[in-house]
Amino acid sequence: MKDEKNEDIFPKHFFWGASTAAHQVEGGNHNQWSVWELAHASELAQSAHRRLSWMPNWEEIKDQAEEPENYVSGTGVEHYARYKQDIALLSELNLNAFRFGVEWSRIEPSPGKWNQEAIEHYKLYFAELRARKIEPFLNLWHWTSPVWFEEKGGFEKRENVKYFERFVKKVAEELLDDVAYVITLNEPNNYASISYLLGRWPPQKKNPLLFFRVYWNLMCAHRAAYSILKKHKPSVQVGCAPNLSNIQAKRPHSILDEVSTKCMRYFWNWWFLRRIRKYQDFIGVNYYFSDYYTGFGKMKNPSVPLNDAGFYMEPEGLYPLLLRVWDRFHKPIIITENGLADHKDQYRQWWIENTVIAMERALSEGVDLRGYLHWSLLDNFEWDFGWWPKYGLVAVDRKTMKRTIRPSARWFAKWIERNR
Ligand code: FCB
Numbered sequence: 001m002k003d004e005k006n007e008d009i010f011p012k013h014f015f016w017g018a019s020t021a022a023h024q025v026e027g028g029n030h031n032q033w034s035v036w037e038l039a040h041a042s043e044l045a046q047s048a049h050r051r052l053s054w055m056p057n058w059e060e061i062k063d064q065a066e067e068p069e070n071y072v073s074g075t076g077v078e079h080y081a082r083y084k085q086d087i088a089l090l091s092e093l094n095l096n097a098f099r100f101g102v103e104w105s106r107i108e109p110s111p112g113k114w115n116q117e118a119i120e121h122y123k124l125y126f127a128e129l130r131a132r133k134i135e136p137f138l139n140l141w142h143w144t145s146p147v148w149f150e151e152k153g154g155f156e157k158r159e160n161v162k163y164f165e166r167f168v169k170k171v172a173e174e175l176l177d178d179v180a181y182v183i184t185l186n187e188p189n190n191y192a193s194i195s196y197l198l199g200r201w202p203p204q205k206k207n208p209l210l211f212f213r214v215y216w217n218l219m220c221a222h223r224a225a226y227s228i229l230k231k232h233k234p235s236v237q238v239g240c241a242p243n244l245s246n247i248q249a250k251r252p253h254s255i256l257d258e259v260s261t262k263c264m265r266y267f268w269n270w271w272f273l274r275r276i277r278k279y280q281d282f283i284g285v286n287y288y289f290s291d292y293y294t295g296f297g298k299m300k301n302p303s304v305p306l307n308d309a310g311f312y313m314e315p316e317g318l319y320p321l322l323l324r325v326w327d328r329f330h331k332p333i334i335i336t337e338n339g340l341a342d343h344k345d346q347y348r349q350w351w352i353e354n355t356v357i358a359m360e361r362a363l364s365e366g367v368d369l370r371g372y373l374h375w376s377l378l379d380n381f382e383w384d385f386g387w388w389p390k391y392g393l394v395a396v397d398r399k400t401m402k403r404t405i406r407p408s409a410r411w412f413a414k415w416i417e418r419n420r
Contacts, residue, residue, distance in 0.1 A: 009360045015135055015371025016416050017097030018090065018393060019337050020079070021142035021186065022106075024380035027076025031105035032150035033143065033383075034073055036202035041068040044384065055310045060343075061388045070386035077378050077396045083125050085403065086378065089394055091132050093409055094416040098129060099137035099183065099336060099373045102175065104167050105146040111163070119174050126178040137336070137373065138179045139241070140168060140225065142186040143201075143383075150203070155217045156210055161224060168225045172232035182236055183284055183336060184225040187243040188218040188272055200384055219275050226279040240276060241284035241336040244269050244325065245291050246317030256295025264293055265324075273329065282370065283329055284336035290317035308341035309382070309389045315354035322362035322369065332368045335359075339375035341382070341389035348393075348408035356415075374412075378403070 023029050048065040052058060064070045079086055090098055106118040129136045141164070145154055152160055168184075176182075195201040196211035226238050247265045249257035273283065289311050292299045301312045318338070325333055338355060342348050352374070363369055379392035387398065393409035396402070 009363050010419065011363075011370070013370075015097035015137075015334065015373070016420075017095045017099065017135070017137070017371065017373040018093075018377035019099040019137075019373040019375045020101070020377050020380065021139065022101035022103035023073060023076075023142065023144040024376075024382070025077050025079035025378055026103060027074065027078045027080055029073065029076070029103055029105060029144065030109075030147065031103070031144040032147055032154070032202055035147060036204075037072050041071040044068070044071045044386070052310075055308075056306055057308055057343075061308070064386070064388040070388060071384070072386075073381040075398075077380060077398065078401050079378065080121070082401065084128055087125075087128050087132055087134065089403060089405070090134050090377065093393060093405070093413040094420070095413075096133065097135040097137060097371055097373060098377070099139055100125075101139040101142045101186075102171065103144065104141065104149075105144065107170065108146055108167055110146075111148050112166070114170060119170075122175055123178075126175065130178055135181065136179050137181045137183060137334075138171075138175070139183045139186060140171065141184065141221075143191050154203070155214045155221065158213075158217055158220065161217055161221045164221045165224045165228060168228045169232075172229055176229070176233045176236060180235070180237060181282075181334075182229055182238050183241050184222045184229075184238065185218055186241050187286055188215060188222070188240070189268060190243045192218065215272070219272055222276050223279045226276070237281040239280045239282040239284045239334065239336075240272070241286050242269070242272055243286045243288070244321055245289055246287070246314070246321040247291050247293060248317075248320075250292040250294045250299045254295070257293055260293045260295050260297075264291070269324075270328065277329060280331065282332040282334050283325055284334055285318075285321070285325060286337035286375075287318050287321060287335060288338070288340075290314040305347070307347060308343055309385065311340070313340060313347060313351065315351045316358050318355055319358035319361045322358070322367050323365065326362070326367040330368075332370050334371040334373070335369070336373050337375040338372065339391050341391050343388075343390035345406045345408050348406065349411050352408065352412055352415075 045066050045068040102122050126136050192211050192215040196205050196214055199206035222240050229236050229238050249261040251257045292301055304312045304314050307313050340351050376391040378394050379390045379396040382389040395404045
């Protein structure tokens with residue numbers, strides 16, 4: 001990589017950061033997801049072979065994947081208690097931005113009853129970030145909701161959006177002073193489809209009508225949150241973080257492939273973003289993969305390697321995706337998640353290098369890209385996969401809770417220092 005060139009291309013105040021989600025790291029959460037984990041851990045362990053043995057590293061993960069404990073977030077990586085240590089790691093890695101969540105179920109454990117202790121905790125958390133000159137990117141909802149909200153039907157019911165609005169209002173009143181960037185919802189497209197079309201995530205319903213309702217209600221929730229936050233603090237920059245894929249036609253000369261590609265781009269990438277286009281100041285992009293479509297569906301791309309979680313790795317697919325997002329919306333873009341499961345740390349440096357090249361190319365073509373937040377700062381609880389996928393720039397030993405910076409992260413930190 002040419003260092004002199006990077007200096008010119010990346011804007012001076014570019015955010016180089018990392019991303020986490022409350023439920024995946026904090027520990028001690030009680031929400032609809034943690035309840036589901038406890039109810040389904042044994043079943044997930046028993047079905048692991050059927051679901052996961054196609055993965056290239058099955059032999060290495062199978063002991064963990066067949067163990068019920070793997071599927072319980074439990075104490076997390078104790079980030080709730082160890083946040084100062086973890087924020088210090090951000091500084092050590094030369095990062096100047098951090099995306100994290102505030103956990104709704106902690107702040108509002110029962111309807112309308114606020115947990116002031118949790119609110120004070122998050123105030124200290126933000127102050128710690130500020131003290132270290134790290135820009136906070138506050139995330140409001142990352143798939144987990146209080147149990148009482150889920151019992152009322154969660155986002156399946158339009159009338160329940162008012163509960164989310166009440167939570168957002170409370171956050172706005174209590175926690176916005178130290179915050180300039182807010183992300184309302186994480187990947188509403190992924191949540192709605194995996195929970196309500198594939199039935200893999202809680203509440204495990206396979207129901208297209210409910211899928212559409214939940215997706216629609218999340219869109220309403222985003223719009224409402226945007227208005228509440230802007231009313232409270234007009235300068236705050238608000239966005240959403242959808243999962244966007246670089247969707248391509250497998251055979252670009254085939255009309256069938258082109259048509260299915262255009263449809264998928266519309267439904268997966270643009271549908272939600274179009275509906276909130278007047279309700280966002282920046283666009284968050286969570287990029288993990290490229291998908292190739294034929295007229296009849298999604299094709300695998302065996303010419304590129306798989307990461308530990310079974311995703312084909314094409315970091316360069318970020319470039320055409322960024323061009324398309326920019327072309328459609330002309331709003332500042334922040335990469336709110338991007339990374340890979342790589343327990344041997346064999347691909348992470350290569351992945352980041354190629355991601356940087358993709359970002360440089362997009363910037364040189366005029367895309368207003370403002371930041372890159374790597375997923376993730378720490379190894380964490382990966383939803384229905386559990387603990388075996390290792391996404392962290394920093395490895396965590398869950399027995400001792402010891403944090404160890406991975407070699408790729410050391411390299412990235414040096415690269416940032418040279419190029420800032
Ligand atoms: C994204 C999620 C994030 C994490 C990564 C690997 O889809 O938003 O929480 O699980 O995938």
